[in-house]
Amino acid sequence: MIEQILKNFNINGKLLSYQAYGEGHINETFLCVFDSGEKYLLQKINANVFKNVPALMRNVEFVTDFLRTKLINSGKDPLRNGLTLIKTLNGERFYAERNDYYRVCVFIEGAICYQTAENEEIFYETAIGFGNFANLLSDFNANLLSDTIKDFHDTEKRYTAFEKAVNEDSFKRVKSAESEIAFALKMKKYAPIITNLLKSGKIPLRVTHNDTKLNNVLFDALTNKALAVIDLDTVMRGSLLYDFGDAIRSGCNSATEDEEDLSKVTFLKDYYQAFLNGYLTALGDKITPCEKEHLSVSALIMTLECGVRFLTDYLNGDTYFKIHKQNHNLFRARTQFKLVEEIERELLCQE
Numbered sequence: 001m002i003e004q005i006l007k008n009f010n011i012n013g014k015l016l017s018y019q020a021y022g023e024g025h026i027n028e029t030f031l032c033v034f035d036s037g038e039k040y041l042l043q044k045i046n047a048n049v050f051k052n053v054p055a056l057m058r059n060v061e062f063v064t065d066f067l068r069t070k071l072i073n074s075g076k077d078p079l080r081n082g083l084t085l086i087k088t089l090n091g092e093r094f095y096a097e098r099n100d101y102y103r104v105c106v107f108i109e110g111a112i113c114y115q116t117a118e119n120e121e122i123f124y125e126t127a128i129g130f131g132n133f134a135n136l137l138s139d140f141n142a143n144l145l146s147d148t149i150k151d152f153h154d155t156e157k158r159y160t161a162f163e164k165a166v167n168e169d170s171f172k173r174v175k176s177a178e179s180e181i182a183f184a185l186k187m188k189k190y191a192p193i194i195t196n197l198l199k200s201g202k203i204p205l206r207v208t209h210n211d212t213k214l215n216n217v218l219f220d221a222l223t224n225k226a227l228a229v230i231d232l233d234t235v236m237r238g239s240l241l242y243d244f245g246d247a248i249r250s251g252c253n254s255a256t257e258d259e260e261d262l263s264k265v266t267f268l269k270d271y272y273q274a275f276l277n278g279y280l281t282a283l284g285d286k287i288t289p290c291e292k293e294h295l296s297v298s299a300l301i302m303t304l305e306c307g308v309r310f311l312t313d314y315l316n317g318d319t320y321f322k323i324h325k326q327n328h329n330l331f332r333a334r335t336q337f338k339l340v341e342e343i344e345r346e347l348l349c350q351e
């Protein structure tokens with residue numbers, strides 16, 4: 001099956017082996033090794049999540065082409081410092097079969113990615129990676145990009161979907177998540193902050209990554225320096241606060257996103273400071289005073305939003321995020337809410 005799909009792409013040689021790869025929650029990813037020694041990643045794009053795959057792949061191509069020129073101009077290796085798409089034999093960006101969509105990119109060798117930040121230096125480097133990414137895209141024409149997921153980080157709309165899931169209770173799971181639901185509702189006051197700043201023009205709409213979790217940066221395995229920002233499916237117009245807040249959500253957690261023992265989950269304030277330093281260094285003067293002022297609250301909002309999304313998916317019967325065990329989305333929601341509590345106490349109460 002995988003072999004047949006790969007035959008549609010512009011790759012020389014014979015497939016030797018393939019294996020499922022990575023820990024993403026959305027796409028299905030396979031590492032494919034050819035007899036030439038070349039390695040590629042084949043991804044089945046999640047068409048349940050991304051409703052318009054052709055538009056998504058156009059975005060990815062726009063962005064990777066734009067970044068490639070910049071990388072070459074600054075003397076970097078575009079094959080290692082960015083994603084490189086392989087086209088199909090027909091020159092298309094993806095291959096479609098029935099309602100399934102596949103794409104292939106060059107596998108970046110000698111790279112690692114982290115599921116949790118092992119130390120502050122790694123998280124500082126993550127900030128350099130995402131900060132440089134934002135900086136490089138700061139003169140990219142945002143109007144070229146389609147919204148791959150409408151209202152992706154509109155936290156208020158995420159609450160609307162959550163409250164609908166609670167009211168419908170289609171899977172009779174509300175009872176088992178009463179305290180999490182109550183917590184989410186208590187925190188609802190934070191939901192409109194970023195959306196209102198954008199609506200009133202107090203902060204700009206930019207081209208942002210929108211999924212700045214730790215495992216979406218590849219590191220050079222030898223130097224441990226940030227190598228490439230990957231997972232470009234959600235690159236579209238957004239706020240810098242989305243990217244900052246979501247990175248803090250994923251990297252300042254002392255445990256994994258799905259840790260069941262909440263006593264292991266704490267918000268790492270030193271890591272927050274390390275990320276902040278790296279992000280501000282990489283962005284230079286590209287950040288506005290109003291954005292800067294809202295960085296700490298964005299950490300709370302993005303963590304809350306993610307928790308609400310996990311909880312909504314739990315209530316809706318786990319149709320969005322891949323799950324690997326029973327109650328997986330509920331466990332994920334709990335870690336996010338524990339972090340929210342701590343972020344509020346550690347970052348916001350003293351302001």
Ligand code: ADP
Binds near residue numbers: 218233
């Ligand atoms: P998802 O949307 O499911 O998170 P990603 O595009 O992030 O999918 O890919 C999943 C994982 O595959 C990443 O976390 C990373 O470990 C690995 N990966 C993705 N692209 C590459 C690449 N070009 N080279 C090496 N590893 C990659």
Ligand code: GN1
Binds near residue numbers: 026210211213233
């Ligand atoms: C998903 O694709 P992945 O695993 O990098 C999700 C993010 C969530 C994240 C939570 C397109 O990211 O929005 O923050 O899971 N991506 C999409 O781990 O919904």
Ligand code: MG
Binds near residue numbers: 024025215216231
């Ligand atoms: Mg990913």
